[in-house]
Amino acid sequence: MLRPDISTSNKNLVEPPIDLFVSRLNAQLSCYASWGPDPGTTYVDVFSIIWETIFSVFSPFSLIAHCLHKIVGVEAEGIMIVPFGLPSHAQVVHLIVDVPRTLPQQLIMTMLKMPGKEHEFRPFIKTMFLMVCRLSGNPLKCREILRGLGT
DSSP states (O other): OOOTTOOSOOTTOOOOSSEESOOTTTOSSSSEEOSSOOTTOSBSOGGGSOOOSEEEEOOOGGGHHHHHHHHHHHTOEEEEEEETTSTTHHHHHHHBOSOOEEOOHHHHHHHTOBTTBTTOOOGGGGGOOEEEEEEESOHHHHHHHHHHTTO
8 A cells, every 4th residue: 555645636535445465564454455475465366356446556567557457447546656657657647637746766765665675775766756646547537637737
């Protein structure tokens, strides 16, 4: 789940009923879905469940395209953290329903620490930009934001 202090404008967004892509080590809700086996998980495979209409996701980067497909498939709406510049970036732009925010570099470094290796960082992290985006799989909501921006 996303850290509580990370959000875009919280208009019409309530706390999601389930944590997605977490484990017992970082879950913030008692009901959570892990990517793989985990002793405390409610659901083992995030993609095998029906996502709620409101979600928050900070998925592994390699699964972002799968998450976007799921969002569109169930017309879910919520917040997702995505790296700027990945091939899936173009797909993200088409699902945005609010102005995205860029996270401060210091926050990114705290979010991407490895358990047990808190002082080690991969070199790419220092130049990475993460965006907090409010997304919707509902095409009508996506058109609304584009119309509001005058495009």
